[in-house]
Amino acid sequence: MRVHLGSDHAGYHLKAALVERLAELGHTPVDHGPSDYDPDDDYPPFVMAAAAAVAAEPGSLGIVIGGSGNGEAIAANKVDGVRAALAWSEETARLGRQHNDANVLSLGARMHEVSEAIGFAQVFLDTPFSDESRHTRRLRMLTGYERTGELPPVPTGAPAPPAV
Secondary structure, eight states: OEEEEEEOGGGHHHHHHHHHHHHHTTOEEEEOSOSSOOTTOOHHHHHHHHHHHHHHSTTOEEEEEESSSHHHHHHHHTSTTOOEEEOSSHHHHHHHHHTTOOSEEEEETTTSOHHHHHHHHHHHHHOOOOOOHHHHHHHHHHHHHHHHOOOOOOOTTSOOOOOO
């Protein structure tokens, strides 16, 4: 499987370790940068390039890496067709794929040991989407909002959200 990766300076070394490990596992890692360590770089160009490549290549997955992974998840999720999930355990990596059909994993390099983060990535790549009706229904709601800008209807009997 092709796996698109992007990071900033905080994720640079973890990205290099992931590229090596993914190749050992038979995947095809595609490194969208940075190609050199620069403590003043910005993550959006590298992360969004990796996310855009995932969106353009059905069947591929992505991994984006920063200090906490939060900004990288936000940036990746700005790309149409991307569902990025921030993982902080094997279970959150698994659920991101299984329940949310996430196609990009976001990792915080300052939050985990390299071996632990690589484990999250392996779980993410090995887990298929469950395709359960409740999950596909929820994803349709998200996709509908992305396309129309209209919020999903509030279920009957649920408290109405406050007017804005």
